Amino acid sequence: MTVAITGASGQLGSRAIENLKTRIDPENIIGLARSPDKASDLGIAVRAFDYTKPETQVAALEGVKTLVLIPTGASADRLGWHLNVINAAKAAGVHRIIYVSMLKTDVSPISIMPDHKKTEEAIRAAGLAYTMLRNPWYYEIWTRTLSAAIQSGELISTIGNGKVTPASRQDLAEAVAAVAADDRHENKIYELGGDEQFTFADLAAEVSRQSGKEVRYKNLPQDEYIEFLNASGLPEWQSEIIADAEGHAEHGWLFDDSKTLSGLIGRPTTTLKDAVAAALT
Template sequence: MTIAVTGATGQLGRLVIESLKRKSTGEPIVALVRSPEKASDLGLEARAFDYAQPETLAPALIGIDTLLLISSSEVGQREPQHRNVIEAATKAGIKRIVYTSLLHADRSPISLGEEHRATEALLASSGIPTTLLRNGWYTENYTGSIPAALENGALVGSAGEGRLSLATRADYAQAAAIVLTSDGHEGKTYELAGDDAVTLADLAAEISRQTGRDIPYRDLPQADYAAILKQVGLPDGFAEGLAAWDVDASKGALFDDGHQLSKLIGRPTTSLADAVQAQLAARG
C-alpha cells in the first residue's frame, strides 16, 4: 500500500514523514509538494502537487492507495482547493483519505471551522473511505510567541482564562502516521487534543519559571491584540483572525478532555513544560 502525504515540506508534513519513516512498516511513501526540488532532503519520491492547479493533481496520485490530505495553508481558499484534491483522488481511484480537520469542526465557533465543515461534507459525498483527524491547536501556536514575550516583558493575547488543550505538531504527526499505517480507522472521526488544558497565564508562568524572569500574561481586548499583531508585521486579515480565535478560545473553543490523541499514540501528549523548554532551546 503506497502512502502519499500532501504538503510534505510543511511543518506538519515533514513531521508526518519522519514519523512514518520511524515506523518502518515497509509501505512506499510519496511526498506531494508544490516544488519537488525543495523535498530532496526527505529522501523520498516527490511529485509536483499544487492544490490550486487541478491539472497537477490526478497524475501525481497514480499508484497511490492512501492519501493524507493536510489542509491547505491558504485560509479562504481551502474549500475549492480541497475540492480539487478530492475530485482528483476520485479519478485516481484512491482507496482511503485521511484529512486533518479542526477540533470539533462540526460545532466549532472558530471561523476556520466553516471551510473544514465544507471539506468534510465533500469527503462524505465522494464515496472514498475517510478518516477525520480533527486536530486541536498546536502548542507551537503559542510557544512561538515566547521570544516576543521575553523581549517585551509580557505575554499578550485575548484568550482570557480559556482552557487550551494544546498538543505539539509532533504529537499530531505521530497520530497521523499511526492512522495511515494501521487498520480499523475508516469512517472514524478523532477529536485530537492535548491531555492537559492550560491557560495563557499558565504558559506565562512556565516561561517565568524556566527563564527566571517575571513574564506576566496580559489579556487584551480583541481589537488591541489585533493591532499589536499588525504592528509586528502580520497581514491585517491574519492578525484579525488570530485575535478572534483567541476570543473563541476564551469561551472554550479549544478545550477537549476526551484524551483521544494520547490513546491513539499510546503515550501522554507533550507537556507544556517540555514544549516551552524546546522553544527556549531553539532560541539559544
C-alpha cells in the same frame, strides 16, 4: 498499501513521513510536494503535486490507496483547492482520505472552520473512506512569541481564563502516521487535544519559572489585541484570524480532554514545560 502525503515539504507533512517510515515500508510512501526538490531529502519517492493545478492531480495519485490531505494555509481559494484534490482522488481510485482538520470543526464558531467543515463534508459525500484528524492549535503557534513576552514582561492575548489543550507538531504528525498505517482507523473522526490543559496565566507562570524573569498574562479586548498583533508585524487578516480563534478559545473552542491523541501515538503528548523549554532554547 501505498500512502501519499501532501505538503511533504511542510513541517507537519515531513514529520509525518519520517514517522510513517518507521511503521510501513518506505517504498509504500509517496511524498506529494508543490516543489519536489524541497522534499528530496526524505528518502522516499516524491511526486509533483500542486493544489492549484487540478489537471495534474489524477496522474500524480496513480496507485495511491490512502491519501493524507494536509490543508494549505488560510486563503480565499483553499476550499476550492481541497475540492479539486478530493475529485482527483476519487477519479484516481484512492480508497481513503485522511484529512488534517481542526477541533470541533462541525460545530465551532471559529472563523477559519468552514473550510475544514466543508472539506470533511465533501470527502464523505464523495463516498470515500475517511479519517478526520481534528487538530488543536500547535504549541509552536503560541510559544514562538515567548521571547517578546519575556522582553516586555507581558504575555498578551484575548483568551481570558480560557483553557486550551495544544499539542506539538511532532505529536500530531505521529497521529497522522499512526492512522495512515492502520486501516482500522477508517471512517473515524478523532478530536486530538493534547493531554495537558492550561490557561495563558499558567503559560506565563511557566515562562517566568524557566526564564527567571517575571512574565504576567495581560488580557486585551479583541479589537485592541488585533491592533497589538498588527503592530507586532502581522498582516491584518492574520491578526484577525488569531484574535477570533483566541476569543472563542475563552469559551472552550480550542479544548479537548478526550486523550485520544496520546492513545493514538502511544505516549503522553508534549507537556507545557517541555514546549516552553523547546521554545526558549
